[in-house]
Amino acid sequence: METDVLIVGGGPAGLTAACRLAEGGAKVVLVDEGFELGGHMHHQSAVVRSLPDSYETMTGTEFIEQLIGRVNALEIRQLLSHSVVGVYQNGDLGVTDGNRTFPISAGQVILATGAAEDAALFPGWTFPGVMTLGAAQLLINRERVRPGNTALIVGLNQFTLEVADLFSKENVSIAGIIEERDRSAVPEEWIARIHEERIPVYFSSRIQAVLGNGEVEKAIIQTSGGEKVMEADMICISNGMSPITDLAELLTCELTYNESLGGQVPIYNEGFETTVPSVFVIGNAAGVTCAGGLLLTAEIAANQVLKNLSLRTREEYLTRNQSLWEELRKTENQHSGIVHEERAGIINESVQENAYG
Amino acid sequence: MSRQYDVVVIGSGVVGSSIAYHLSERKTKKVAVIDKGFILTGTSGSTQAWVWVHNKTPSWYGELSMYSAELYPTLKKRIGDVEYKRTGGIAPFFDEKDREHALRLAEMQEKVGIDVKVLTREELLEKEPFLSEKAAGATYSDIDGNVNPFRLVELYTKAAKKNGVDFSFYNPVTEIRRDKGYYQIRTEKEGVFTAKQIVLAGGVWTGELGRMLDITIPVKQVRGQILVTEPLEPFIQTTIAGVRQAENGEVLIGYSKEEVGYNRQTTLDVMQETAGMALDYFPVLAEANVVRCFSGVRVIPKDGLPILGQIPGMENAYVAVTHSGVTLSPLIGTLMTELVMDRETSLDLSKMSLSRFERSAAGELIV
Amino acid sequence: MDKSVIVCKCEEVNIDEIETALKTGARHFDDVKRLTRCGMGPCQSKLCGGLVRRVISEYRNVSISEVEPPKKRMPISMIRLKALATDKEATKVISVFKESVSGVSRS
């Protein structure tokens, strides 16, 4: 199979890039290993807080449905339930549908592989009933199954607040939130919101043991005030996310470690092109960010890909690049944990020359 | 400040660590091993790990491999369980016309004492019921088997450490000089090591070590890619050339050769070919999941045969570099220890001398 | 933390086993992997990569960025042999038998 652009990952970033590129006249193939498009955001029943100003207020699900509508209206080849297996010697990507493996030859490749939720270590974390908070959210919103009756959540952050709302709506009670950090390290605003919901939060605490007959029934937690036994049939881990970089690594893109971007992350230039020419990385795969950040990184990369394909002039490209970065800076400073300088920090100068020279 | 040793072995792969272990068993010399990485970061950590004898040619090479394989059963008592299994080894052929070649091989190996049987299809399928019926026959020998290379190198190293050998990891050698009868080995991280005797056992990087001493050690790098399946119920009984089942049920598949220098990337091209080969051999593997693919860069001396012995014209400097390091490691450790300690060996090493390449360049015929 | 806590879920390697490997001089994820099998199972370190690196960094008292992450390998996710196999003629994969035969005719 041959195409101008191959996009790996059909989440918000991949879909946004696909739309822009197809609208700009590029031939696009979009691969996703799931059986539907949309990525994690598809199951976000909460309002998306960080959309750029041009968007109206809507939930993640609504947003994604709209985006999928746009993709479906365009001539974009969608390969769902297809996974990228690896890379051929000539640089083509190998894709499988589970029955056969075939190459896709693309002039430009965009990695929109997203981020994965981090696990957390505690005795018993491997037992049934312990899952990521994202899995619990997905089970409720997409699969229409209640993952448990009473949850303990490990980790207090923005995502915890979002899913706590969902749990209360769906009658999943929350026995408590266990946070390793000291109270002073957690924003007051989050604590206030959790108090409103009357959910107990245990700071400076950790899970000491998970009890049950081969699945979660109780947990012993170690709090500053001593041990406490809690009844819960589900323990949800909300421990942050890390960019998914498997394919970037196989493509020999150089990576660096950056705590605020979520860990290992490919090095890229101001068009989100990696150290491997014509391979781009966008969305959470380029550093875990807010929803607005996902879309804007995609817009920036699409802008450069269109220029690379001679579908956009250098002048158009430059003007647009500048305004998009301005918007990204604004959005991320306001909504994501990313100090914007961190992105600039991983932008590789040699890559810049490569791209602009 | 310089560190003083009687012997410094450069390289902690299966060959270097075996030499260090065997030297340390004498408990008379102070030995150090220096490695640019850690144990198993190189070829020894990325091998199919057959202990393979029966179709090694020329015959003297097969014979050497046989002697080494004979040392494996006692290794367990000396260094611990390296998970050596003498399973018998099978090299199948798919064309009946190849039987004639197989018979010639068997005849040739018999002369040096290697018992090779040529199996009919029925005999083959009796030994390996899941093998494809397309196989026409195979060569087979009881002597072949396999080992766990991770345990092997780990346990050589552990035993050597116990006997007082010092290991310096993540410490590339940058320069080797000879000064007043001693070797000065400059390293990147830990300064200079001084030794009376040195052994170059850098595997695939031995050529580079040779250059530090102004000698040519003609080795090439040949990449092999291997697929590994998820653990499966044991269904392969023997060690089959190209496909073997490890102790934990994983099946290791592959026999590819590419000369791409030190590049250890794997490629989907070769993975697909290898998967095809696996199904040709064992159609029952169709639904087995492939979990990973790894590649190793084999070191292959220019003529394919081991380079073992003293470096010509360079007193107290030795080289041990060979393909099939796993098979040959117990024997190489033994012979090199004899050479370094006693200056004579129980087997004649002259065929394996580095000097053969000079002679060959000068037009002398070597066999 | 309790040293018996499993870090690699697939191969069930615990903190103690990882630290034992580190005692021998292992520094990076792949060093530990070759000695303990952590990260060698079906998920290929997708889940435990970060966890193991953290255990290593704490033991060695260095920042996580100094602990090399596991080398990523193909296939990115598990694949059935039949789906991976190709009809393409094998060019790089050779038969050991054929190789030994060429040795016979050489000598």
Added chain:
Amino acid sequence: MVSVQPQAYVSFSFNGTEMRALKGQTIAAALLANGIRKLGVSRKLRQPRGIFCHTGRCCSCFVTVDGIDHVLSCMKRIEEGMKIEPGTSDPVVWRSGDGD
């Protein structure tokens, strides 16, 4: 059960017991909806395993589907008539393996 609009149901079996699930659900979710959380056992210690990430990455939710082992139950939709068995099919051989 979470409130849903009426949808089509599919029938399947788990360990020989007939069960019903919403059409479109993953195998993992279909089992969870029927109260099944232990999807299989781990390879070495034979400890129970269940849904962890539900994104196809963690490999803790293996089941056997119509005789095929090691299917990621979070990445495949339940279908009418599927015969699901728990993921307990790993061989009981356990030693450290080989190869990088």
